[in-house]
Amino acid sequence: xxxxxxxxxxxxxxxxxxxxxxxxxxxxxxxxxxxxxxxxxxxxxxxxxxxxxxxxxxxxxxxxxxxxxxxxxxxxxxxxxxxxxxxxxxxxxxxxxxxxxxxxxxxxxxxxxxxxxxxxxxxxxxxxxxxxxxxxxxxxxxxxxxxxxxxxxxxxxxxxxxxxxxxxxxxxxxxxxxxxxxxxxxxxxxxxxxxxxxxxxxxxxxxxxxxxxxxxxxxxxxxxxxxxxxxxxxxxxxxxxxxxxxxxxxxxxxxxxxxxxxxxxxxxxxxxxxxxxxxxxxxxxxxxxxxxxxxxxxxxxxxxxxxxxxxxxxxxxxxxxxxxxxxxxxxxxxxxxxxxxxxxxxxxxxxxxxxxxxxxxxxxxxxxxxxxxxxxxxxxxxxxxxxxxxxxxxxxxxxxxxxxxxxxxxxxxxxxxxxxxxxxxxxxxxxx
Amino acid sequence: xxxxxxxxxxxxxxxxxxxxxxxxxxxxxxxxxxxxxxxxxxxxxxxxxxxxxxxxxxxxxxxxxxxxxxxxxxxxxxxxxxxxxxxxxxxxxxxxxxxxxxxxxxxxxxxxxxxxxxxxxxxxxxxxxxxxxxxxxxxxxxxxxxxxxxxxxxxxxxxxxxxxxxxxxxxxxxxxxxxxxxxxxxxxxxxxxxxxxxxxxxxxxxxxxxxxxxxxxxxxxxxxxxxxxxxxxxxxxxxxxxxxxxxxxxxxxxxxxxxxxxxxxxxxxxxxxxxxxxxxxxxxxxxxxxxxxxxxxxxxxxxxxxxxxxxxxxxxxxxxxxxxxxxxxxxxxxxxxxxxxxxxxxxxxxxxxxxxxxxxxxxxxxxxxxxxxxxxxxxxxxxxxxxxxxxxxxxxxxxxxxxxxxxxxxxxxxxxxxxxxxxxxxxxxxxx
Numbered sequence: 001x002x003x004x005x006x007x008x009x010x011x012x013x014x015x016x017x018x019x020x021x022x023x024x025x026x027x028x029x030x031x032x033x034x035x036x037x038x039x040x041x042x043x044x045x046x047x048x049x050x051x052x053x054x055x056x057x058x059x060x061x062x063x064x065x066x067x068x069x070x071x072x073x074x075x076x077x078x079x080x081x082x083x084x085x086x087x088x089x090x091x092x093x094x095x096x097x098x099x100x101x102x103x104x105x106x107x108x109x110x111x112x113x114x115x116x117x118x119x120x121x122x123x124x125x126x127x128x129x130x131x132x133x134x135x136x137x138x139x140x141x142x143x144x145x146x147x148x149x150x151x152x153x154x155x156x157x158x159x160x161x162x163x164x165x166x167x168x169x170x171x172x173x174x175x176x177x178x179x180x181x182x183x184x185x186x187x188x189x190x191x192x193x194x195x196x197x198x199x200x201x202x203x204x205x206x207x208x209x210x211x212x213x214x215x216x217x218x219x220x221x222x223x224x225x226x227x228x229x230x231x232x233x234x235x236x237x238x239x240x241x242x243x244x245x246x247x248x249x250x251x252x253x254x255x256x257x258x259x260x261x262x263x264x265x266x267x268x269x270x271x272x273x274x275x276x277x278x279x280x281x282x283x284x285x286x287x288x289x290x291x292x293x294x295x296x297x298x299x300x301x302x303x304x305x306x307x308x309x310x311x312x313x314x315x316x317x318x319x320x321x322x323x324x325x326x327x328x329x330x331x332x333x334x335x336x337x338x339x340x341x342x343x344x345x346x347x348x349x350x351x352x353x354x355x356x357x358x359x360x361x362x363x364x365x366x367x368x369x370x371x372x373x374x375x376x377x378x379x380x381x382x383x384x385x386x387x388x389x390x391x392x393x394x395x396x397x398x399x400x401x402x403x404x405x406x407x408x409x410x411x412x413x414x415x416x417x418x419x420x421x422x423x424x425x426x427x428x429x430x431x432x
Numbered sequence: 433x434x435x436x437x438x439x440x441x442x443x444x445x446x447x448x449x450x451x452x453x454x455x456x457x458x459x460x461x462x463x464x465x466x467x468x469x470x471x472x473x474x475x476x477x478x479x480x481x482x483x484x485x486x487x488x489x490x491x492x493x494x495x496x497x498x499x500x501x502x503x504x505x506x507x508x509x510x511x512x513x514x515x516x517x518x519x520x521x522x523x524x525x526x527x528x529x530x531x532x533x534x535x536x537x538x539x540x541x542x543x544x545x546x547x548x549x550x551x552x553x554x555x556x557x558x559x560x561x562x563x564x565x566x567x568x569x570x571x572x573x574x575x576x577x578x579x580x581x582x583x584x585x586x587x588x589x590x591x592x593x594x595x596x597x598x599x600x601x602x603x604x605x606x607x608x609x610x611x612x613x614x615x616x617x618x619x620x621x622x623x624x625x626x627x628x629x630x631x632x633x634x635x636x637x638x639x640x641x642x643x644x645x646x647x648x649x650x651x652x653x654x655x656x657x658x659x660x661x662x663x664x665x666x667x668x669x670x671x672x673x674x675x676x677x678x679x680x681x682x683x684x685x686x687x688x689x690x691x692x693x694x695x696x697x698x699x700x701x702x703x704x705x706x707x708x709x710x711x712x713x714x715x716x717x718x719x720x721x722x723x724x725x726x727x728x729x730x731x732x733x734x735x736x737x738x739x740x741x742x743x744x745x746x747x748x749x750x751x752x753x754x755x756x757x758x759x760x761x762x763x764x765x766x767x768x769x770x771x772x773x774x775x776x777x778x779x780x781x782x783x784x785x786x787x788x789x790x791x792x793x794x795x796x797x798x799x800x801x802x803x804x805x806x807x808x809x810x811x812x813x814x815x816x817x818x819x820x821x822x823x824x825x826x827x828x829x830x831x832x833x834x835x836x837x838x839x840x841x842x843x844x845x846x847x848x849x850x851x852x853x854x855x856x857x858x859x860x861x862x863x864x
Contacts, residue, residue: 001752006518007450013522014442017529022435031541035726038545039568046553050754056519056747060526064744067542071532079539079716082738084531086438087488090445092528094492096692097449099516100503107511109463110499113470121478136471146578147736177613198716254738260528261738283823284511284631284831294467303735304579306514306686306693312496315488320433322482391715399716 001053009053016057017089021072024406029075030386033067069386074407077415078388080198080226081333081359081403085258091316092260101306105295106287108309112296115144115311122253122265122314125232125323129244132267134296142267143301144310148225150303151250151266152192154274156185159219159247161277166217186218193220193246195239196227199390199399200354200362203227203239210245221248225264227358229256230334233327239357247273256359258321258329258405259313275300333359333402336412340400343416349423353392359402362392365423369396374431378422385415433485441485448489449521453504456838461507462818465499501818506839509847510820512630512658513765513791513835517690523748524692533738537727538719540741544728547576547743554685554697554746557664557755561676564699566728574699575733576742580657582735583682583698584624586706588617591651591679593709598649618650625652625678627671628659631822631831632786632794635659635671642677653680657696659790661688662766665759671789679705688791690753690761690837691745707732765791765834768844772832775848781855785824791834794824797855801828806863810854817847 001009041063071082102111119142120133134141145151160183167179190197193204206222213220222243228251230236243249250266253259268274278300289295299305321329337359344350344363353362364372373396376389390399400415433441473495503514534543551574552565566573577583592615599611622629625636638654645652654675660683662668675681682698685691700706710732721727731737753761769791776782776795785794796804805828808821822831832847 001518003450003454003518006453006521007446009518009522010446010450010525011443013525014439014446017525018435018439018442020529021438033541035537035541035721036545036568038542039549042549044552045556046750047754048756050757051751053519053522053752056751064530064542064546067540067545068530069532069538069540071530071540079533082531082533084528086433086435086441087485089438089525089528090441090485093442093445093449093521093525096516096521096524097452098496098500098503099514099692100501101511101514101693105467106501108499108501108503109465109467110470110496113468113499114496117471117474120476124477136468147738149736153735175613177609181607181609181613198714260531261533261740262736282630283828284820289467303585304581304694306579308693318478319483319488320485322479324480325482388716396715 005053009057012057016060021406024070024073025075027065027068027070027073028383029070029073030380030383031067031069032383038063038067072404072406074404074411075385075415076403077400078386078403080255080401081405082261083254083256083258084260084405085317085321087316087320088258088260088313091312095309095312098309100309102309103299103305103307104285104287104297105289111307111309111311112298114309114315115298116141116296118311118314118318119143119265119267121318123267125326126228126240126251127231127237128249128267131244131269132249134271139271140267140269141271141296142265143298144307144314145250145264145266145302146262146304147264148223148250148252151248151264152221152223154266154302155192155219155221155248155250158268158274158277159185159221162219162273191223193222195222195224196358198226200392200397201227201358201360202354203357206240206242206245208242210242214245219248220246221250222246223250225250225252226255226360227251229253229326230330230358232257232323233330236330236358253314253317256330256333257326258317263310263313271296278302280305329405333407336402336407336409337361337400339409340402340412340416343412347420349427353395353397361400362390362397363400364395364397371426372396372398375419375423375426378426379419382418382422384418437485444489448492453838456502456505457507459497459500459502459505460815461502461505462812462815463499463501464815470495470499504836504838506836506843507817507847508835509832510818510835512687512833513837514693515686515688515690516692516837517749517753519748519752520690520692520745523744527741527744530741532741534741535731535737535739536717536719536729537721543739543741543743544730546741546747547730548573548728550743550746550750551575551697551699553750555699557758558660558672558683559663559669560681560699563676563701564681566703571703572699572701573703573728574697575730576739576746577682577696577698577734578694578736579696580655580682580684583680583696584653584655586698586734587624587651587653587680587682590700590706590709591617591653594651594705623655625654627654627656628790630658632824632829633659633790633792634786635789638672638674638677640674642674646677651680652678653682654678655682657682657684658687658792659683661685661758662762662790664689664755665762668762668790685746685749688762688765689758690749695742695745703728710734712737761837765839768834768839768841769793769832771841772834772844772848775844779852781859785827785829793832794822794829795832796827796829803858804828804830807851807855807858810858811851814850814854816850 100108254261254263532540686693686695
């Protein structure tokens, strides 16, 4: 494909993407396929000779779309949202074209520098303590990880490295393996200190945990993967109080801040803690500026060596929405969850199972776990909307997460009508 | 931005990307900026009110491009290539639009299934032993990791888990910490068994290492991040002989197989080894089909939970190039490296420092390390081309890696003329 054909095909793809987003409601949110469906639709080997773009693109509707769970459909209420927005998609196109691998400052200075400044921008929107910002002279700062799992792993490894060094400083004879066998990681049953858990969006009391961690020299990492985006709204910011006790913190703009996956932002109070644990300097990655102390080489902050220019997405989204636009998005989705909560509460057959603080409603039919499992099965087999369950204190609970950017009040009303209709049918069945 | 504006802006962005690729030679390959340049060009905080797309896009040339190292310029000969192609960019646009997070089969069946089949396609192109293919009844199979670092880490963790279980089976009293303190990982000074090291593209003898590993029940992981792509050509495939002894293997199509970053493909002989080490099944991620034994849930194969629909890029690229097109790309770049090697060999002032097998030429001026450091400095300060060094047996060596897809013979000739001109100038200077 030469550049002239790319111009043509690229524009066709823009229209395909726009059409997909514009008509996504007409697609069935959850697919009908059985495991192994795809292997039989395509050849067992790659072609020897090139195929045309027409050959490929016509297979998107034949092979791919029948097997897609449409995360951006306003009938998708499963898991947590996967963020998307048009500015982020445009930035991603630019990111792909530049195609730099930003493992060091020199590998593309703009890639590193925009990231540092975007993490400061977002840190300020969240009113993080200044300790977490890079600024021009700070000791802290932020980095984009791929996922919250990686951010948490990095914190754990940095904490372990720091603890080992602390023990070795007072007892130089002790071996690393010996020290490690005695280290303890304290977690809740959801892992580390969490603001907004996945099953029920529950919040730990970090103002209580924090001072204890600090007194005992325990590294405190706070994971606010989903809920963290909401802290840009002053009314939700108090949930982040206690952040001043933390050593590291992460949230996923790719969940709820309109920046496409992947973009998990992580801040540390002391850059040296994280860099100290992972520094890696072969000659082919050194550059003249690194000894100046003025540059950040993000390869020391993460497991992978390579990294994409992901801060472009943040820059496009933050500017084209503005803080007010981002706040409006969060508030709208919380409002829709509250609307759904009201509908559930008004129906005496149902109960709400966890306080509704963000965009997630945990609810169930009053009755057995089996009854609720049957209801969820009926809902998901109906293919009209898509939900997943969770377990809260041994009870089988349905999770209704407001996900798609384009979800409106009428979708919520329609989803509830559908759920009550299926409930009516379920309760008519002899077994119940 | 509504969908109508996205249609317009998306097409403008396609043209911007096409223009960028078409005229990239006219941009200076390595930027002139000093550390901290970007912070002063943009506000210290995100805007409160939305800005227009025009505001943002005009800043791409003002703020971003002056700080870009242009990896896809035919004057870029640093590190290793970062793959790019138009089909991969189109697939990435589609991937962004679908925007599913494929942590389980149910989260988007097509995302998981296409990945399994694409890894089989590539495995067959590489003539991997059948053990490494998933097929319909295989015990092995492949997965896309973000980077070779993650593939290597996963192998290490799976190997550790397997070794601990093996010891515990014969000695149930031993603690995990105790066993771990005695485990040994054997590596060369480049890490694990490597086919195509980063400094000099050297190859380990895996036909010698493999039988020893198997006899001693040592997990053998082979990293062929860069060179692995070349094994799709029959003339290079013998370098992979011995793969039958390995437990796991990875290469990066995002380096040399025209699939944009990130796409690091990894195969294992026994899926159960890797899944056993990482299985993670909260209720909100379970689905009806997972107990059937027919589905793959890739979250068990990797550190992150979330994952993009990256196999679309492989599918588009493999089909639109065909195996012959991909082989032609590899052969062309190896040919260009050989052409550069001949130019170096014809100049008695220079020496070749490592056998040229793939697209990398390691060379230096006969003389001191200081002289070669001075030459590299002169080359990179000249900004005409961009190289990085490496260290081979204590000697400072210049690496010339054929990187950009659009590099042609005349670029190689021009680069060499430029290097010899700078060498002439350098040798005229009194210090030398």
